[in-house]
Amino acid sequence: MKRLKRKKQNAGVGVNGNGSVTREPDCGRKQKLAEIHQALISDPVDIETLRRAASSKGGLLTDEMRRKVWPKLLNINVYDLPHKPGRDMRENHKDYNQVLLDVRRSMKRFPKGMPATERVVLQEQLIDIILEVLKRNPKLHYYQGYHDVAVTLLLVVGERMAIAMLDTLSNYHLRAEVGTIFALSWLITWYGHVLSEFKHTLRLYDFFLASHPLMPIYLAATIVLHREKEVIQTECDMAMVHHLLSRIPQDLPYELLIAQSQDLFNQYPPSLLAKRAALQSRKSLSISTFQAFQLSTLHQRPDSVLQRLNKAQGSTTSRHGLEAALPRDRGQLWGKGNRMVKMAVWGLSATLGAAVFAVAQTAMDWGPEVLLQLF
Numbered sequence: 225m226k227r228l229k230r231k232k233q234n235a236g237v238g239v240n241g242n243g244s245v246t247r248e249p250d251c252g253r254k255q256k257l258a259e260i261h262q263a264l265i266s267d268p269v270d271i272e273t274l275r276r277a278a279s280s281k282g283g284l285l286t287d288e289m290r291r292k293v294w295p296k297l298l299n300i301n302v303y304d305l306p307h308k309p310g311r312d313m314r315e316n317h318k319d320y321n322q323v324l325l326d327v328r329r330s331m332k333r334f335p336k337g338m339p340a341t342e343r344v345v346l347q348e349q350l351i352d353i354i355l356e357v358l359k360r361n362p363k364l365h366y367y368q369g370y371h372d373v374a375v376t377l378l379l380v381v382g383e384r385m386a387i388a389m390l391d392t393l394s395n396y397h398l399r400a401e402v403g404t405i406f407a408l409s410w411l412i413t414w415y416g417h418v419l420s421e422f423k424h425t426l427r428l429y430d431f432f433l434a435s436h437p438l439m440p441i442y443l444a445a446t447i448v449l450h451r452e453k454e455v456i457q458t459e460c461d462m463a464m465v466h467h468l469l470s471r472i473p474q475d476l477p478y479e480l481l482i483a484q485s486q487d488l489f490n491q492y493p494p495s496l497l498a499k500r501a502a503l504q505s506r507k508s509l510s511i512s513t514f515q516a517f518q519l520s521t522l523h524q525r526p527d528s529v530l531q532r533l534n535k536a537q538g539s540t541t542s543r544h545g546l547e548a549a550l551p552r553d554r555g556q557l558w559g560k561g562n563r564m565v566k567m568a569v570w571g572l573s574a575t576l577g578a579a580v581f582a583v584a585q586t587a588m589d590w591g592p593e594v595l596l597q598l599f
Contacts, residue, residue: 253285259273260274260277260284260289263277264292264293267526268523269296274293274296274297275434277434282427283426283431290380290429294389294429295385295389297434299517299520300385302385302530303530305385306356306391309355311352314351314352322368323355323371324351326368327354327371330372333372333376333416335422346375349378350371350374353377353386354370356387357391357394361394367412369417370398370413372416373393373414376416379422380426397432407469410472414428415428415472416429419474421474424478427478427482428482431482431485435486442486446488447472447476449484450476451473
C-alpha cells in the first residue's frame with residue numbers, strides 16, 4: 225500500500241540530473257487540453273484562446289482536438305455540413321482529368337502502411353471534395369497543389385467537414401496569380417507537398433488556421449532567414465540559390481520558426497507592409513476581407529448549445545433556428561465577405577512584396593545581391 229501511495233504522489237513529476245524535481249511535460253499537455261476544452265464550451269466560444277493554443281508550442285496536440293477546433297477557427301457550422309457529393313458531378317467537369325491525375329500521384333501524402341483498399345477509397349473522396357468545392361465556386365480555378373491542402377483536411381476531419389473547410393479556405397485564405405518563385409509549392413500547398421512528416425504538416429496547419437492568411441509567407445521569410453549562412457555561402461547565381469531554397473530541409477526547428485514568424489508578423493503587419501510597398505490594402509483580398517471574416521468567428525455558440533437548439537426546433541427548421549439564435553451582424557459579415565471574395569484561388573504576387581520587405585528589414589546585414597535573388 226505504501227508503494228502504491230508513493231507512486232501516486234510522484235505521478236507527474238520527474239528528477240533532473242542535478243537532483244531537482246520537475247514536472248513532467250504531460251502536465252502541461254493536460255493543462256493545455258483542459259484550456260482548449262474550456263474555450264470550446266464557453267458561450268460564445270473563446271476563439272482567441274483557441275487561436276493561441278493552435279499557434280503555441282505543440283499546436284492542438286491531437287487529431288481528435290483538431291476535429292473540434294479547426295471548424296471553430298473557420299466558423300464552420302458543424303450541424304449544417306454539405307452532403308456527400310454524387311458521382312454524377314464528375315461528368316463534363318472541366319477540371320476532372322487534371323484532378324484525377326494529381327490525386328493518383330498523391331500516394332505519399334497518405335500515412336505509411338495504410339491498406340491500399342482504404343487509400344483508394346480516400347482518393348475517390350478526395351476527387352469528390354475538390355470537384356464539389358469548385359462546383360460551389362464557379363469563379364475559382366484549380367491549381368496543381370490544391371489537392372495537397374484537401375488531402376490534409378480529409379485525413380483529419382473526414383469528407384463532409386473537409387468540403388466545408390476547403391470551401392472557406394478557398395474563399396478567405398487560398399488565393400491566385402502566383403509568380404514563379406522558389407517558394408511556390410510551399411505557399412500553395414501550405415507546405416504539405418514538401419514535408420515528409422505528416423505530423424509537421426499538421427502542426428503548420430494548426431498555426432495557419434489560427435493566423436492571418438499571409439502567415440505562410442511570413443513563415444517562408446523566416447525559413448529563408450533561418451538558412452542565412454547556407455544562402456550566403458552559395459555561389460551568387462540565380463539558379464544555384466533557387467536550387468538551394470526550393471529544397472526545404474526536413475529537420476527544421478518548427479516551433480522556433482513558428483514563434484519567429486509570429487514575431488515577424490507582429491513587427492511588420494500586412495497593413496504596414498502594404499503601405500511601405502505602395503500597395504493599397506483594398507487591392508489585396510487577404511488584407512481587405514480577412515478582418516470581416518475574423519470578426520465573424522467571435523460569435524459562435526458552443527456545440528452543446530447548438531445541439532440543444534437543433535433538437536428543440538426540429539431538423540427541418542434547425543438551420544433557420546440556429547441562424548436566428550446568432551447575432552445579426554454575423555450573417556451580414558458573411559454576406560459581405562462572400563460578395564467580395566469569389567475570386568481565384570491564391571493571390572500571392574501582390575503580397576510577395578510583404579515577404580521581401582520583411583526579410584529585408586530583418587536581415588539588414590545581407591547583401592542586396594542575395595536578397596534580389598531570393599525572390
